[in-house]
Amino acid sequence: SVMASNFLVTNINMSSAVLSKAGIKDINAYDIYKGIIAQTLKNIDKNGSIEALTGPVERNDMETISSHIEHIKKHLPEMETFYKEASKMTSKVAKEKGSLTHKEFTDLNRFLSKK
Numbered sequence: 001s002v003m004a005s006n007f008l009v010t011n012i013n014m015s016s017a018v019l020s021k022a023g024i025k026d027i028n029a030y031d032i033y034k035g036i037i038a039q040t041l042k043n044i045d046k047n048g049s050i051e052a053l054t055g056p057v058e059r060n061d062m063e064t065i066s067s068h069i070e071h072i073k074k075h076l077p078e079m080e081t082f083y084k085e086a087s088k089m090t091s092k093v094a095k096e097k098g099s100l101t102h103k104e105f106t107d108l109n110r111f112l113s114k115k
Helices: 002-021 028-051 063-074 077-096 100-115
Strands: none
Touching: 002 028, 002 077, 028 063, 028 077, 063 077, 063 100
């Protein structure tokens, strides 16, 4: 229940910090993200957690992942480790889904392990 509930709250709180750094203040992050959160939960309910996965890790979009990491390093360095570790866990889901080949999975995880 900690991962399903507490970490969801933490993720939304972290999203709020990202919005704040982007200059979007006095807005509840949940109000901005509740549509995508609700759609993600619907997709999980309909297709299961593996098939519901989308996003840059699932697409092996190294350009977007690199861009995210560079922005995080510059503006939210305290979130870099979390982003990289969460992306590694997400890559396992993407590999199980069949979206990443073994080589893509290995290369992505090697990239995410760099300091």
